[in-house]
Amino acid sequence: MSKDLPKAQTGIEGFDEITQGGLPRGRPTLIVGGPGSGKTLLSMEFLVNGAMKYGEPGVFFSFEETEDELAQNVASLGFNIKALKEGNMLAIDHVKIEAAEIVETGDYDLEGLFVRLGYAIDSVKAKRVVLDTIESIFSTFGNTVILRSELRRLFRFLKEKGVTAVITGEKGENTLTRDGLEEYVSDAVIVLDNRVIGNIATRRMRIIKYRGSSHGSNEYPFLIDENGFSMLPVTSLGLDAKVTDERISTGILDLDAMLGGKGYFRSSTVLITGQAGTGKTSFGMEFVRAACESGKRSLFITFEESPDQVVRNMRAIGIELQPFVKRGLLRIRADRPTSYGLEMHLATIHKLVRDFRPDVVVIDPISSLMSIGEEAEIRSTLVRLADYLKMSGITSLFTDLKHAEQPRESSMISSLVDTWIFLESIESNGESDRILHLVKSRGMAHSNQIREFHITSKGIELIPPYVGPAGVFTGSARYAQEAKERAEEVIRAEEFDRLKAALEQQREVLESQIEAQRAEFANKEADLQRRIEAENRRKEAIESSRRHMRIMRTNSSKRGD
Amino acid sequence: MAGQTPKSLAAIANLKRMSEDLTDYEVHIEIIDLQKDPQLAKVDQIVAVPTLVRRLPPPMRKIIGDLSNEEKVLIGLNIRDRGTR
Numbered sequence: 265m266s267k268d269l270p271k272a273q274t275g276i277e278g279f280d281e282i283t284q285g286g287l288p289r290g291r292p293t294l295i296v297g298g299p300g301s302g303k304t305l306l307s308m309e310f311l312v313n314g315a316m317k318y319g320e321p322g323v324f325f326s327f328e329e330t331e332d333e334l335a336q337n338v339a340s341l342g343f344n345i346k347a348l349k350e351g352n353m354l355a356i357d358h359v360k361i362e363a364a365e366i367v368e369t370g371d372y373d374l375e376g377l378f379v380r381l382g383y384a385i386d387s388v389k390a391k392r393v394v395l396d397t398i399e400s401i402f403s404t405f406g407n408t409v410i411l412r413s414e415l416r417r418l419f420r421f422l423k424e425k426g427v428t429a430v431i432t433g434e435k436g437e438n439t440l441t442r443d444g445l446e447e448y449v450s451d452a453v454i455v456l457d458n459r460v461i462g463n464i465a466t467r468r469m470r471i472i473k474y475r476g477s478s479h480g481s482n483e484y485p486f487l488i489d490e491n492g493f494s495m496l497p498v499t500s501l502g503l504d505a506k507v508t509d510e511r512i513s514t515g516i517l518d519l520d521a522m523l524g525g526k527g528y529f530r531s532s533t534v535l536i537t538g539q540a541g542t543g544k545t546s547f548g549m550e551f552v553r554a555a556c557e558s559g560k561r562s563l564f565i566t567f568e569e570s571p572d573q574v575v576r577n578m579r580a581i582g583i584e585l586q587p588f589v590k591r592g593l594l595r596i597r598a599d600r601p602t603s604y605g606l607e608m609h610l611a612t613i614h615k616l617v618r619d620f621r622p623d624v625v626v627i628d629p630i631s632s633l634m635s636i637g638e639e640a641e642i643r644s645t646l647v648r649l650a651d652y653l654k655m656s657g658i659t660s661l662f663t664d665l666k667h668a669e670q671p672r673e674s675s676m677i678s679s680l681v682d683t684w685i686f687l688e689s690i691e692s693n694g695e696s697d698r699i700l701h702l703v704k705s706r707g708m709a710h711s712n713q714i715r716e717f718h719i720t721s722k723g724i725e726l727i728p729p730y731v732g733p734a735g736v737f738t739g740s741a742r743y744a745q746e747a748k749e750r751a752e753e754v755i756r757a758e759e760f761d762r763l764k765a766a767l768e769q770q771r772e773v774l775e776s777q778i779e780a781q782r783a784e785f786a787n788k789e790a791d792l793q794r795r796i797e798a799e800n801r802r803k804e805a806i807e808s809s810r811r812h813m814r815i816m817r818t819n820s821s822k823r824g825d
Numbered sequence: 826m827a828g829q830t831p832k833s834l835a836a837i838a839n840l841k842r843m844s845e846d847l848t849d850y851e852v853h854i855e856i857i858d859l860q861k862d863p864q865l866a867k868v869d870q871i872v873a874v875p876t877l878v879r880r881l882p883p884p885m886r887k888i889i890g891d892l893s894n895e896e897k898v899l900i901g902l903n904i905r906d907r908g909t910r
Contacts, residue, residue, distance in 0.1 A: 357867055359870070359872060360870045361870070361872055365884070365885060365886060365887045366873075366887050366888075366889060367886065367887070367888045367889070367897060367898075367900070367901035368889055368890050368897075369888055369889065369890040369891070369892050369893065369894045369897040369898050369901065370832075370835075370836075370890030370891035370892055370893040370894055371832050371890055371891050371893070372832060372873045372874060372875060372876075372889045372890040372891070373832070373873065373874060374872055374873055374874070375827040375828075375830075375859070375873075375874040376827060376859060376866050376871035376872045376873055376874045376876065377872045377873075378827075379827050379859040379860070379863045379866045379871075379874075380863065380866040380867055380871075380872075382863070383863035383864060383866070383867075401872070405873065
């Protein structure tokens with residue numbers, strides 16, 4: 265987008281961003297659209313903002329509506345035409361041309377129009393001019409040769425006057441505009457669209473042409489509401505965002521601790537994914553509660569519940585939101601996903617953010633948007649939204665509903681968020697335990713833990729982690745594991761005692777056995793001793809009787825018997 | 826008219842001539858030069874120039890051009906119906 269081309273700001277946020285400054289100054293811009301597309305409104309806002317915000321008086325030439333009709337139409341948007349007229353910042357002329365009144369009888373030109381235009385411009389020293397919609401003259405005056413040449417003259421006239429002009433035209437069937445105005449206005453061409461696709465109405469703006477720059481065929485969604493035109497600005501992909509060290513509490517002290525002691529980074533994007541019932545909304549709400557308690561403003565956007573339901577559900581877990589709503593610190597906005605098109609949702613969010621200026625935005629859940637668009641579309645618009653929030657210094661938290669069949673840790677925007685928390689409910693031992701997995705957290709040393717948590721009547725509580733040799737356990741499984749280990753210790757101790765006792769016993773047995781054997785041995789020894797003694801006595805006896813017999817023989821031989 | 830252009834001058838000349846022929850009618854001609862009184866363009870809703878505005882009798886008629894086509898002028902002024910002399 266050329267930055268050298270001088271521009272006239274429209275004062276419509278998003279529009280000036282997209283065009284990098286507004287409309288080409290001193291040149292005509294053609295705005296094309298069907299009935300009700302917002303042409304008149306856009307042009308009027310261009311003038312009103314010009315007068316009120318930039319001190320540039322303007323002239324509005326209406327070929328279709330009367331002055332009163334115009335004033336009425338824009339009064340509901342807060343534009344006070346009357347005051348601007350009285351202050352000489354705005355001149356309005358209703359050019360009424362009734363074909364029935366007119367008879368052409370020869371050569372003529374449209375000098376009357378020029379006179380009026382010149383007079384109006386001079387009367388307020390206008391810098392901006394709107395002709396809405398000049399195509400009317402095509403249906404009134406039959407002489408196209410004259411018309412063409414006069415139109416060319418008109419645009420020369422406007423350029424000479426140095427005004428930034430906005431020309432509106434009806435959309436044609438085969439041509440851009442019904443009567444070919446684009447022939448004359450070639451500096452910038454904008455098309456406004458109000459399409460209805462399957463019951464969903466979406467307004468889009470397209471910049472077909474912008475002199476001095478190449479423009480993509482991007483379509484930009486916009487809203488028209490009680491404050492006028494509202495566009496979702498295109499942002500560079502957040503790469504220019506200010507990096508900040510400030511933190512903001514998650515609302516759960518232990519979670520703050522897990523994130524390096526202090527909480528989420530301000531202006532960061534947080535994603536909480538999980539299946540139904542895992543507690544995503546509750547985490548979002550703890551965050552909101554903490555923010556409101558510290559006086560910050562929070563915007564909570566829900567696609568699934570009504571504001572009353574939200575308040576009630578949170579009350580059950582100890583988060584009382586009603587006082588914050590009353591004090592204007594919390595705004596809860598509920599929309600059905602199918603209420604409007606994707607762009608309208610985002611344009612609405614953008615507008616809410618602009619009006620309410622929250623510090624914190626929670627969107628619960630982004631997955632609801634899947635029913636109204638293709639994933640690629642949704643992703644790209646979420647990227648833009650996340651960037652916009654980041655650049656506005658807002659800390660945002662998105663929840664994303666996962667379905668059972670989807671891969672465990674996946675989300676369409678996980679790659680662009682700063683902090684990603686995954687919630688899960690695990691069944692074990694017939695119980696359901698809740699765990700939290702801090703999947704990633706950019707920019708801080710995080711504990712990378714899986715933590716168990718409870719949702720109690722006092723809110724979310726994280727449980728100190730148990731890490732044992734068998735891995736991480738939760739809930740009763742964890743207690744069981746602890747008990748098991750204790751038991752194992754006891755068993756080991758008991759085993760030892762038993763062994764000791766057994767050994768002791770064995771020793772005793774052994775000793776008694778030894779004793780018995782010794783006794784037996786002693787017996788045998790004694791026995792043997794006795795036998796020896798007995799043998800000795802017998803030998804003795806034999807010996808003695810032999811001696812005795814010898815003596816007797818000797819005695820008998822002496823006697824000579 | 827808006828300034829003395831050939832078209833406007835021709836229209837004035839034609840008008841004067843025709844009005845001389847309209848002896849049955851009371852004719853009042855007012856010549857307004859928008860260059861001198863531009864704000865009157867808005868009042869009378871003048872876009873094309875030269876324009877001859879027939880105010881009375883109603884309905885109002887705007888006859889634009891140099892009035893060179895006399896027939897059309899008279900029809901436009903309702904002075905002559907189509908098909909009559």
